[in-house]
Amino acid sequence: CLCLPGCGKKAVANVPEEEYLKASEIGALAEPIRFDFDSAVIKPEYECLLKHKAHVLKEKNKIAIVVEGNCDERGTKAYNKALGERRAKAVESFLVQEGVDPAKIKIVSLGEENPAALGHSEDVYQLNRRDDFHIYIR
Numbered sequence: 001c002l003c004l005p006g007c008g009k010k011a012v013a014n015v016p017e018e019e020y021l022k023a024s025e026i027g028a029l030a031e032p033i034r035f036d037f038d039s040a041v042i043k044p045e046y047e048c049l050l051k052h053k054a055h056v057l058k059e060k061n062k063i064a065i066v067v068e069g070n071c072d073e074r075g076t077k078a079y080n081k082a083l084g085e086r087r088a089k090a091v092e093s094f095l096v097q098e099g100v101d102p103a104k105i106k107i108v109s110l111g112e113e114n115p116a117a118l119g120h121s122e123d124v125y126q127l128n129r130r131d132d133f134h135i136y137i138r
Helices: 023-030 044-059 077-097 122-128
Strands: 063-070 105-111 130-137
Touching (some): 023 044, 023 130, 044 077, 063 077, 077 105, 077 130
Parallel strands (some): 063 105
Antiparallel strands (some): 063 130
């Protein structure tokens, strides 16, 4: 065992309690939502999750997200890039309507370039028609 200066001392983070992110908040912020084929309409079953995301984003001043629009492989690259953007914008609009500062949301479209699953079945396509969420500190 080496004895190093400072070894055994606990580091104390100086983060205000209101800025802590609980595991449940991280999970909710990161959880993807899925879309129907050729659609950018938010499904009713995801509205509660998106409202929870909005609540966390409003409560945590330094937390922001990137909404990443994704598509399955069907359609041209240009079409899928545009559809991914429409999907990300739909979520951005929803969150802003829920009171989230637009400056806390960035959107990007990856089209079909970042599949969550590989294959050519409807189950795989459904997994790839989604918005992913990435958390960052502003």
